[in-house]
Each structure stands twice: as structure tokens, then as C-alpha cells.
Amino acid sequence: MILKLALRNLWGAGVRTWLNAIVLSLSFFTIIWSQGVYHGMQVDATRNMIAMELGGGQYRHPDWDPYDPLTLPEAHGAIPAPLQKLIVADKAVALLLAQGTIYPDGRPQAVLLKGIAPEQQILELPPIAPAAQPGQIPVMIGREMSESLELGVGELLTLRWRDHTGAFDAREFLITTVFSSSVPTIDRGHIWLRLADLQVMLSAPGIATLVVVSPEMTGTQLETDWVFRSQDYLLADLRAMVRSKSAGAAIMYALLLFLALIAVFDTQVLSLFRRRREMGTLMALGLTRGALIRLFTLEGALHGVLAGLLALVYGWPIVYWTAVTGFALPQASQDFQFAIGDRLYPVYTLELVLVTTLLVLVTVTIVSYLPTRRISHLNPVDALRGRRS
Amino acid sequence: MIRITGVCVGLLIAWSVGVAQTQLPATIVQPSGEQLLELIDANMVAATQQSTFSLNIQTRRGSRTIRARSWAEGSENSFTEFLDPPRERGVKMLKLGTQLWTYHPGTDRVIRIAGHLLRQSVMGSDLSYEDLLDNQELLQYYEAAVTGIDTVLERSCWVLDLVTREGEETAYHTRRIWVDRERLLPLREERFGSSGRLLKQTGITEVMQLTDRWYPRRMYFRDMLKEGAGTEILFETIEFDCEIPSHLFTTGALRR
Numbered sequence A: 001m002i003l004k005l006a007l008r009n010l011w012g013a014g015v016r017t018w019l020n021a022i023v024l025s026l027s028f029f030t031i032i033w034s035q036g037v038y039h040g041m042q043v044d045a046t047r048n049m050i051a052m053e054l055g056g057g058q059y060r061h062p063d064w065d066p067y068d069p070l071t072l073p074e075a076h077g078a079i080p081a082p083l084q085k086l087i088v089a090d091k092a093v094a095l096l097l098a099q100g101t102i103y104p105d106g107r108p109q110a111v112l113l114k115g116i117a118p119e120q121q122i123l124e125l126p127p128i129a130p131a132a133q134p135g136q137i138p139v140m141i142g143r144e145m146s147e148s149l150e151l152g153v154g155e156l157l158t159l160r161w162r163d164h165t166g167a168f169d170a171r172e173f174l175i176t177t178v179f180s181s182s183v184p185t186i187d188r189g190h191i192w193l194r195l196a197d198l199q200v201m202l203s204a205p206g207i208a209t210l211v212v213v214s215p216e217m218t219g220t221q222l223e224t225d226w227v228f229r230s231q232d233y234l235l236a237d238l239r240a241m242v243r244s245k246s247a248g249a250a251i252m253y254a255l256l257l258f259l260a261l262i263a264v265f266d267t268q269v270l271s272l273f274r275r276r277r278e279m280g281t282l283m284a285l286g287l288t289r290g291a292l293i294r295l296f297t298l299e300g301a302l303h304g305v306l307a308g309l310l311a312l313v314y315g316w317p318i319v320y321w322t323a324v325t326g327f328a329l330p331q332a333s334q335d336f337q338f339a340i341g342d343r344l345y346p347v348y349t350l351e352l353v354l355v356t357t358l359l360v361l362v363t364v365t366i367v368s369y370l371p372t373r374r375i376s377h378l379n380p381v382d383a384l385r386g387r388r389s
Numbered sequence B: 001m002i003r004i005t006g007v008c009v010g011l012l013i014a015w016s017v018g019v020a021q022t023q024l025p026a027t028i029v030q031p032s033g034e035q036l037l038e039l040i041d042a043n044m045v046a047a048t049q050q051s052t053f054s055l056n057i058q059t060r061r062g063s064r065t066i067r068a069r070s071w072a073e074g075s076e077n078s079f080t081e082f083l084d085p086p087r088e089r090g091v092k093m094l095k096l097g098t099q100l101w102t103y104h105p106g107t108d109r110v111i112r113i114a115g116h117l118l119r120q121s122v123m124g125s126d127l128s129y130e131d132l133l134d135n136q137e138l139l140q141y142y143e144a145a146v147t148g149i150d151t152v153l154e155r156s157c158w159v160l161d162l163v164t165r166e167g168e169e170t171a172y173h174t175r176r177i178w179v180d181r182e183r184l185l186p187l188r189e190e191r192f193g194s195s196g197r198l199l200k201q202t203g204i205t206e207v208m209q210l211t212d213r214w215y216p217r218r219m220y221f222r223d224m225l226k227e228g229a230g231t232e233i234l235f236e237t238i239e240f241d242c243e244i245p246s247h248l249f250t251t252g253a254l255r256r
Helices: A002-012 A015-054 A069-074 A081-088 A143-149 A195-201 A231-274 A276-284 A289-325 A331-336 A350-377 A380-385 B010-021 B033-042 B115-119 B129-133 B251-255
Strands: A057-060 A092-102 A109-116 A138-142 A156-162 A168-179 A190-194 A210-213 A227-230 B048-059 B062-073 B077-084 B092-096 B099-104 B109-113 B142-152 B155-164 B174-180 B186-192 B198-210 B213-223 B230-240
Touching: A002 A289, A015 A231, A015 A289, A015 A350, A057 A231, A069 A092, A081 A092, A081 A210, A092 A195, A109 A156, A109 A195, A138 A143, A143 A168, A168 A190, A168 B198, A190 A195, A227 A231, A231 A276, A231 A289, A231 A350, A276 A289, A276 A380, A289 A350, B033 B142, B033 B155, B092 B251, B099 B251, B109 B115, B109 B251, B115 B129, B142 B174, B155 B186, B198 B230
Parallel strands: A109 A190, A138 A168
Antiparallel strands: A057 A210, A057 A227, A092 A109, A092 A156, A092 A210, A138 A190, A156 A168, B048 B062, B048 B230, B062 B077, B077 B092, B092 B099, B099 B109, B142 B155, B155 B174, B174 B186, B186 B198, B198 B213, B213 B230
16 A cells, blocks of 8 residues: 555646756766776776786786786796697697887887787687788787887888897898787787897797787696786786776766755655655554655655666667767877777676676665654654644 | 096097007017007006097088087096087086996086986997997907908008907907008998997097197097988197096085
């Protein structure tokens, strides 16, 4: 009976009910949509980084600290036998890293040289196409790098480097491949060469800086003195970054929800003020104070349910459409250093929808309940006269 | 710049100082590479020197000039203070052996130049900090041979080829130096990578005679991979065997 009464009262409130529900539904929809966007960023970036950079984990030369470029000149050595076996079995790929300087338009610019076997299948990188002329060394660069240098396939690049003894050398390299990648950490400031070419340039055959294992090797760790970094370890920074951005967005959610809840609270207080005679009549007809409190709380809480339904009506098509077709990201978003493509596909999980729904319903119920506590002190006679107890 | 003027183009300058003081024995018509290098290595260092110089840095965008004063003690230690332009005034550079520090008054910080910072350009010039630290004894690291006679700036020169000795580590695999046969000044030097690519070129374009010695007055240093006419160094004053307070060659002097 209380539910029926609450629904009738809610419907009877007309525009006031709908305004509350709309404001609440906007908060509801914004939270779900933006959390879906963040989740989509993480899913997309994780997938891309695993495919193009991290694989199933990395074995690193013990002297290499990726956060300390000063370690790079010494951080290479012969590949340990267990890792060599994996490479032969096509379950891993060796990479050699070195510092270099290029001279686009005669201006020196520091770059990271990466040597990789052209026939490898572990990372989703295109093979470095061979040079047409014998004696030319082919290199591959990413599209972003190509655009920033204003150099494309068939053009020459002057590169200076130091071999493993510290001696400088320089020569022209032919750009034979430009690849598209959504992982900025393999594109910007990177020059890709064939592993054997870079080893010759450094006068150190057979050396590598790290070995990337295939995703199917995730969770397997070999006995070697090279330092193993698991996929989870390598993705920890990305996850922390998404968590941080998500936490930042929570402030906006809290603000939106607060405004919506204020509206509900205000409605409840107004109802209690204007509907004193109604409360007195109901009590005179035998409704207990507890039942009266439940009635008014339910009326308030139903705003949450109504908001959920409303958000479903206009939000579901938007959520579905963006999840399927994605949306184009502005160029400036590339500066975020997220490994996401040109289009972002939000990912909405059941957990996200349930948690958000629960959050909205619980907070609305609490906010609806708080003003109704006054009913416990209500005198039915005073209420019938329209007076306060 | 810190050997004659400090470190900058140390080898070239040290040469000009040292070789000018030592003459080839009259009996030697054509010295061997080792003999020339011995003369160079033996005379690399002036005991102390103080100089004022200007760097004219020419890039594709234009040129700018920086003036500095420098004190040097042997080939190891030097102290340079930049005087002009106003934005560089007060910047100091200290070289102690193979270590290098800079001080910027704007930030009031002393920074040790090490690792990849050594590859950075000095004040936007064609010189890197590594070039400033390049004060190795050539004979120890290079095999030398006089390969001919050539003319540079209308002066007859020995052509001296240096190739890195087996097992030694050098920044440049080979070097070619044109040494003035009469004044024994290195009028030009070219530095090559192991592939034979010319990487850097230095030279003297103007000399001056002080008492019985010849010294470079105007020199250039050019990174051959970069666009631009390179960096020109003009010595305004040079003084040898002068008194230099020892506290100048301490990191504490950078903040004074």
C-alpha cells in the first residue's frame, strides 16, 4: 500500500518530480559515461602496449635502468642462453637500444635507436623494408616522428652515434618504412633499425639490451641474470595513471551528485512542510509514524529509480553508440602519452553500472530519509490543524 | 674553452702554445708522426694562462657573440667566467681533470655535467662539453704518421694522420692535422668517424706573434653535420705564466 501511495504522490508532484529526476539522471549518466571512457582508455592502451611494446614481459640487461639514460651506453651484452632458446623458438625477440643524434634541417636532435630483428612476430611492428640500393641502411620511423621531421619513405636521414668504445660515427640512412602506432613511446624520438645493422654500428655483434617475450609466455620466468619485468609490472604505470585521472574526475562526480541530492533534499523538506495536514489525516486513519517515515523516504528514493529509468531512456543509445563506433580524439589528446588510437571506444562493465546505480540509490535514500525524522515527533492533532508539534 | 682560454678547443690551443715553444731539430727534414706528436704532447700544457676571448656562434637562424675570461692551470684545470651578453653574464664553468661543472646565477645552482649532458652544446655553439674535456695525450691513443705536405692558408704544412691505436678508446677514430712547417701551428684539423665520415673541423684563420712565439688569434670549430658556419673563437688577450689563485679551481669559486 505504501509503495502504491508513494508512486501516486510522486506522480502527483508533476513537474517537481521530473525536474528532480532529470537532474539526478544527468549525474547518473555522466558518471557511467565518463567512467566508461576512462576504462576504455585503459583497455585500449593496455592492448596496444602489449601488442607493440611490452609483449608478455621483458628480460632486461642488469645494467639498464629505463629511468636513467646514463645507464644506456653500458647496458647491453650477450643474450643469455635460455633467452636465446626462446628467440630461436619464436617466443621472444631481442632489442638493442642506443643513443643517437639526427640532424633534420641541420639541427641536432637526440633520438633513441632501437634494433629489432625484421622477421620477428612477437611485437606487432611492421618489418623494416630493405633498401633498394646496396650499401644503404634502411630505417623505420613512426608516423608522428615522420610528421615532426617532415621526412617520409625514400628520404635520407643523417644519424650520428657512438659505438661501444665511445667513438663517434655518422652516416646517411634511408627511411624505408613509416608505421602507424598508437603507442607514443615507440614512435616519438625513436629510430628503428635492423638488429644486425645496429650491432654492426656499435661494433658489438650478438648483443642486446632487452628481450621481449610473447604474450603467451606471461607468467613464465626463466633462470637468468637478466632482470625480468612482468606484464603487470610494466603496465603498473599506465594503471596508476588511469586511476589518478579517474580519481580526479571523482571530484566532478561528487559535485554533480551533490547538486542533484540537494534538489531531492529540498523537495523532501518542502513536502514535509506543505503536507502536514495529509500526514495528520494518514495518522488519524491508522498509519503509524514508522509507516509514514517509510512512505516519505520511499517517495524520495523513487526519484533515484525514476532517474535511473530516465538515464536508461536517453543514455543507453548514447552509451551504445559510442561503445560501438567510438569517437574521434582531438590531436591534443596525443600529448597525454596514453597509448590510445585516433578513436576511443568506451568500455562499460556490469560492475560499473551496478556500483553507480547502487551509489545513486543509496545516497538518494539517505538524503530522503534525513528530513523525515521529524515525523517521529509529529502530533496528529497539530498536524491536522496544520501546525508544528 | 678552458685551456688557453680554458677548455675550449683545448688540443688546438694547447698545441699552439706548446709547439711554438719547441722547435724541430734542424737535422730533421721530415719528422715522423711520433716525433711531431711527442713535441705536441710534451708541450700541450702551459703552466698557467689567462685569456679573454669571444665566441661567435653562427647558426642557420643568425649569429651571436659571447665573451668570456678564462684561467687555466696545466691541461687539467680551468675556470671560465662568461662576461657578455647580459643573459649569459655570470655563468661560470669549472673543469677539474675529467669533471666539469657549470654555475648559472639565475638559478644559483652548480650543475655537474656528466653522462648524456656531455653531448649537449656549449651555449648553443658547435662545441659540446665532451669537446671541452678532450684533453687526452694524442700519442697514447693514436698512431701517427706524416703522410705528406699540403698548403693551408698559403702556408706549407705537414699532413699528420692519426689513427686510433688497437684497444684504445677515443671519440674520433681518425684525425688529420695540417701543421704549419715553420710555425708548427695546427692550421687545420679534421676529425672522422670510423666509417670515414667527416664529423668535426677546427682550424686557425688568423695568428699573432707575441715576442718569439706564434699563437692563434682567430679559430673556428665546426660540427660538420650541423647547418651553419660553425663557431669562431677570437682571442683578445692572452697571458702566460701568470699568478692564478688556487681557490679558483674549486667548486666553491663558482658561486663567488
